[in-house]
Amino acid sequence: MSDTNVPTSEYRPQASEQPPTRTTSPREWVRLNLFNTWYNSLLTVVLAPLVGYVIYRALRFVFVTARWEIIEVNLTNFMVGTFPRGELWRVWGAIIILGLVIGLGLGVTSRASAETARARGVAAGTSWSLVARRAAPALLLLVALVVFVRTATPLLLLAAALAVAAGGYVAGRWIPPQHRRWMHIAVVAGLAGSYVVMTQFGGVNLAHWGGLMLTVFLAVGGIALAFPVGIIVALGRRSKLPAIRVVSMLYIELIRGLPLIALLYMGWLILPFLLPIGFPTPGRTWRALIVLLVFTAAYVAEIVRGGLQSIPKGQYEAAQALGLPAWKMMRLVILPQALRNVIPALVGQFISLFKDTSLVLLIALTDLLGVARRVTQQPEFLGQGLHAESLLFVSFIYWVGSYWMSRESQRMEQRLGLGER
Amino acid sequence: MRITKLLAPSLVVPALFLAACTDDGGGDNGEPALPDDEMVEGADEDAPGNEDGDDAGSSGGTLAEVRDRGVLNCGINGAVPGFGFVTPEGEYEGFDVEFCRVVAAAVLGDADAVDYTELTAETRFAALQAREIDVLIRNTTWTSSRDGSESGSFTTTTFYDGQGMMVRADDGFESLDDMDGTAICTLSGTTTELNLESAFSARGLDYEPLTFEDNDTLREAFLAERCDGWTSDKSQLAAFRAEWPEEEGGSEALTVLDETMSKEPLGPVTLDGDDEWHDAVHWAVIATIQAWEFGIDSSNVEDFLDADPEEDPEIARFLGIDDFDPGLGLDPDFAVNILEQVGNYQEIYERTVGPDTALGLEPGLNNLWTEGGLLYPPPYR
Numbered sequence: 001m002s003d004t005n006v007p008t009s010e011y012r013p014q015a016s017e018q019p020p021t022r023t024t025s026p027r028e029w030v031r032l033n034l035f036n037t038w039y040n041s042l043l044t045v046v047l048a049p050l051v052g053y054v055i056y057r058a059l060r061f062v063f064v065t066a067r068w069e070i071i072e073v074n075l076t077n078f079m080v081g082t083f084p085r086g087e088l089w090r091v092w093g094a095i096i097i098l099g100l101v102i103g104l105g106l107g108v109t110s111r112a113s114a115e116t117a118r119a120r121g122v123a124a125g126t127s128w129s130l131v132a133r134r135a136a137p138a139l140l141l142l143v144a145l146v147v148f149v150r151t152a153t154p155l156l157l158l159a160a161a162l163a164v165a166a167g168g169y170v171a172g173r174w175i176p177p178q179h180r181r182w183m184h185i186a187v188v189a190g191l192a193g194s195y196v197v198m199t200q201f202g203g204v205n206l207a208h209w210g211g212l213m214l215t216v217f218l219a220v221g222g223i224a225l226a227f228p229v230g231i232i233v234a235l236g237r238r239s240k241l242p243a244i245r246v247v248s249m250l251y252i253e254l255i256r257g258l259p260l261i262a263l264l265y266m267g268w269l270i271l272p273f274l275l276p277i278g279f280p281t282p283g284r285t286w287r288a289l290i291v292l293l294v295f296t297a298a299y300v301a302e303i304v305r306g307g308l309q310s311i312p313k314g315q316y317e318a319a320q321a322l323g324l325p326a327w328k329m330m331r332l333v334i335l336p337q338a339l340r341n342v343i344p345a346l347v348g349q350f351i352s353l354f355k356d357t358s359l360v361l362l363i364a365l366t367d368l369l370g371v372a373r374r375v376t377q378q379p380e381f382l383g384q385g386l387h388a389e390s391l392l393f394v395s396f397i398y399w400v401g402s403y404w405m406s407r408e409s410q411r412m413e414q415r416l417g418l419g420e421r
Numbered sequence: 422m423r424i425t426k427l428l429a430p431s432l433v434v435p436a437l438f439l440a441a442c443t444d445d446g447g448g449d450n451g452e453p454a455l456p457d458d459e460m461v462e463g464a465d466e467d468a469p470g471n472e473d474g475d476d477a478g479s480s481g482g483t484l485a486e487v488r489d490r491g492v493l494n495c496g497i498n499g500a501v502p503g504f505g506f507v508t509p510e511g512e513y514e515g516f517d518v519e520f521c522r523v524v525a526a527a528v529l530g531d532a533d534a535v536d537y538t539e540l541t542a543e544t545r546f547a548a549l550q551a552r553e554i555d556v557l558i559r560n561t562t563w564t565s566s567r568d569g570s571e572s573g574s575f576t577t578t579t580f581y582d583g584q585g586m587m588v589r590a591d592d593g594f595e596s597l598d599d600m601d602g603t604a605i606c607t608l609s610g611t612t613t614e615l616n617l618e619s620a621f622s623a624r625g626l627d628y629e630p631l632t633f634e635d636n637d638t639l640r641e642a643f644l645a646e647r648c649d650g651w652t653s654d655k656s657q658l659a660a661f662r663a664e665w666p667e668e669e670g671g672s673e674a675l676t677v678l679d680e681t682m683s684k685e686p687l688g689p690v691t692l693d694g695d696d697e698w699h700d701a702v703h704w705a706v707i708a709t710i711q712a713w714e715f716g717i718d719s720s721n722v723e724d725f726l727d728a729d730p731e732e733d734p735e736i737a738r739f740l741g742i743d744d745f746d747p748g749l750g751l752d753p754d755f756a757v758n759i760l761e762q763v764g765n766y767q768e769i770y771e772r773t774v775g776p777d778t779a780l781g782l783e784p785g786l787n788n789l790w791t792e793g794g795l796l797y798p799p800p801y802r
Contacts, residue, residue, distance in 0.1 A: 073509045074509050076509070076510075076511065077507060077509060077511055080511070081507075081511065082507060082511045082512070082513070082537075083511060084511070085510055085511055207536070265544070265547075268548075268551075268553070269544075269547050269548065269550075269551040269553065270551075272551065272552075273551070284553075361541075362541060362543075362544065363544070364496075364538045364539050364540055364544070364548065364553070366499065366539055370499075370539070371507075373500055374499045374500040374506060374507055374539075375507075375509075376500075376637065377499075377500040377501060377502050377506045378506050378507070378508065378509070379502065379503070379506075379778065379779035379780075380779070382502045382660055382661075382664050382779055384664060384666075385637050385640060385641060386637075387635075387637045
C-alpha cells in the first residue's frame with residue numbers, strides 16, 4: 001500500500017550540485033588523526049607498538065604455533081556432537097533441503113525487491129558487490145571449516161548443497177509474482193521435510209543432537225518462535241481486556257525476574273513433575289528450546305511494547321478513520337512502524353539468545369561450546385594445553401554468527417530507512 | 422509492510438513446532454534412538470522370566486521401567502580423561518562408560534543399549550532425583566552425605582582413587598614432610614583444596630596455595646614453575662604426568678609422592694528407595710570382579726560355558742549353566758552377557774586407564790584382594 005504513495009520521481013541532485021569530496025593523502029590522514037596534538041602523538045607512539053605486538057602474536061599463534069590437529073580430527077564432533085556417524089546422511093539431506101528452500105526464498109525476495117525498486121523508479125540491478133558483502137561472513141565460516149576438512153566427501157556434499165541453493169535462487173527469481181505466496185508453503189514444507197529426514201523413519205532422537213547443529217537449532221528455533229510469541233504478549237500487555245493484560249504482565253515480569261540458568265534447570269528437572277501424569281514428557285532438547293523461547297519472548301515483548309508506544313496516536317486514529325478493523329490496523333499500520341523502530345534492540349536480543357544457547361551445557365546437552373570443552377580430554381590430546389585452539393575455533397564460529405546477524409540488521413535498518421523517516 | 426510479510430510465515434512456525442513437539446513427545450522416554458530390534462525382543466523375553474523368578478516389587482520399579490524402555494539412561498562425565506570422554510568418531514569411551522555398558526548388558530542383554538547423559542558435578546544428583554537417569558556413573562566419591570541427604574545409594578566401588586601430590590623429580594621432595602614453605606597448585610572450589618589444608622596443618626607445615634579454575638591453566642602454571650607441588654586425584658595426576666612434554670624431560674621429570682591425602686572411592690549410584698534396581702546394578706558390577714577372580718574373560722568365556730558344570734559348581738552358578746537364579750531380577754546368564762559384550766574388570770581397567778593407556782595407572786588398590794588390592798567380590802551362591 002505504501003508503494004503507490006511513494007513519489008515516482010525523487011529529487012536527485014546533479015553532479016555539479018553535490019558537495020565536493022575531500023581527498024586526503026595517507027600522510028595527511030596520519031597527521032590529522034594520529035599526531036594532531038602532543039598527547040595524541042604520545043598515545044600513538046606508546047600504543048602503536050603494543051597493538052602491533054598483540055596482532056603479531058595473535059597472527060603468529062593462529063598461523064604458526066597453534067596445533068590445529070585437534071580441530072581437524074574432531075571436526076565432525078564440533079559440527080554434530082555424538083550424532084551417530086552412520087546416520088550422517090540425514091544431516092546432509094536436511095542441509096540440502098534447507099539449502100534449496102533458502103535459495104528459493106532469497107531468489108523470490110530479490111526479484112520482489114527489484115520489482116519494487118523498479119516501480120519506484122530507482123535504478124535496480126543485481127549489485128554483485130552487495131551480494132558478496134552480504135555473503136562474506138557465511139563464506140568466511142565455510143572457508144574456516146573447509147580448511148579443517150580432511151576427506152573429499154564432505155567437500156563434495158557441501159558443493160552439492162551450494163549448487164542446490166544456487167539452483168533454488170535461480171528458480172526463485174523465475175517464479176512470477178502471482179505464485180509468490182507459495183513460497184511460504186515451500187519454506188514450511190522444507191523445514192518440516194528436513195525435520196522428518198532427521199528424526200523420523202529410524203532417525204535420530206533430538207537428545208543425541210550436538211555441536212554446531214544443536215546450537216543452530218536452538219538459536220534459530222528460539223528466534224523464530226520467540227518473535228511471534230513476543231509480539232502476541234506485547235499486544236496482550238496493551239490489551240483493553242484486564243485478564244489478558246494481567247496475564248501478559250505477570251508472564252513478562254515473572255520470566256524477566258529469573259536468571260536463564262534457573263529457568264533451564266527448572267525446565268530440565270522440574271517441568272516433568274509439573275506435567276499431568278501420563279502426559280509424555282518432551283525430550284530434553286525440546287525442553288531447552290521451550291525454556292529459551294519462554295525466556296526470550298518475555299524480552300521481545302518488552303522491546304516490541306517500546307516500539308508500539310513510540311507510534312503517535314495519530315497513526316491509530318488515521319487507521320481507524322480509514323475503517324480498518326483492529327487486527328488490520330495492527331498488521332498494516334502499527335506493527336510495521338513499531339517493529340521497524342526496534343530492529344536494533346530486537347537483533348541485540350537475538351544475538352544474545354544465540355550465545356545464551358551455550359548455557360544448555362549445564363542441562364546435559366552438548367552444544368558447540370560443550371564440544372570444545374570435551375575434545376581436550378581425549379587421550380591423544382590430553383594435557384597438552386589445547387584449550388586455546390578449540391576455544392578460539394568455537395569463538396570464531398560464534399563471532400561470525402553474531403556479526404552476520406548484526407550486519408543484516410544494519411542493512412535492514414538502512415533499507416527501511418530507520419532514523420531517516 | 423515487508424515486516425508483516427516476514428511475520429506471516431513465522432506465525433506458521435509455532436503451529437509446526439507444536440505438531441513436531443507432540444510428534445516427538447516421547448523424547449527420552451519414547452522410542453529408543455538405537456534402531457535395535459534384538460534389544461526390544463530381548464526386553465520382551467525378559468519380562469515373563471522376571472515375573473517367574475521375582476515377583477516382589479517388580480512392577481513400577483526402575484528395573485521394569487528400563488526393560489520396558491529398552492535403553493539404560495546412564496549419567497556420566499563427558500570430559501574426564503580415561504573415565505568418560507567422546508572420541509573423534511562421536512563414541513563415548515572410558516572406565517565409567519564401560520560400567521554403563523556392563524549394567525546394560527546385565528539388565529537388557531545389550532551393552533549398546535545405553536543413552537548417555539553428560540552431567541556436571543552440580544547437577545548429577547539432581548538429575549538422579551528427577552529420574553532423568555537410571556544410574557549415575559560419573560567419578561563420584563562415596564561419602565556419607567551423598568549416601569544420606571543426596572538420596573543416593575552407592576554400589577560396590579569400581580575405582581579406588583586418592584588425592585596425591587606431584588612434584589618435579591629434580592626438586593628432591595621425597596614426602597609431604599619435605600614440602601614446608603612451598604607453593605602448591607590446586608583447583609579451586611574442590612575438596613582437594615580442603616584436604617590439602619588438613620594434610621599440611623596436621624603435619625604442622627606451612628604452604629602457599631595457588632588455586633586455578635581448570636586443569637589446563639594449572640598445568641601452564643606448573644610448567645612455568647610457579648608452584649612446587651600439584652595436588653589432585655592420583656588418577657588425574659598420572660594422566661598429566663604421562664603427557665608431560667618431552668622438552669621438559671617427559672614423564673621421568675615428575676614424581677607422584679606415595680602419600681595419599683584422602684580416600685576417594687568412586688562407584689555407581691542409584692536412587693534411594695529402589696532396592697531391586699540397586700541390587701541389579703550392584704551385582705552387575707560385582708560380576709566383572711568375580712569373573713576376574715575366576716579367571717574368566719571375554720576371550721575364554723566360551724570355554725567355561727562348554728566345561729563340565731560338575732567341575733566347578735560356583736562357576737557354573739555364576740555363568741547360569743545350571744539355571745541358578747539368586748533372585749536378583751537378572752537373567753541367570755547375565756554374567757555371560759557382560760563378559761561376551763564388555764569383559765571382566767581387568768579387561769575394562771587395562772583398556773581404559775591401565776598402564777598401557779594414556780593415563781598409565783598401575784592397579785594399586787584396584788586389584789583383587791588376593792593380589793593386595795581391595796576388590797573382594799561377595800560369593801555367588
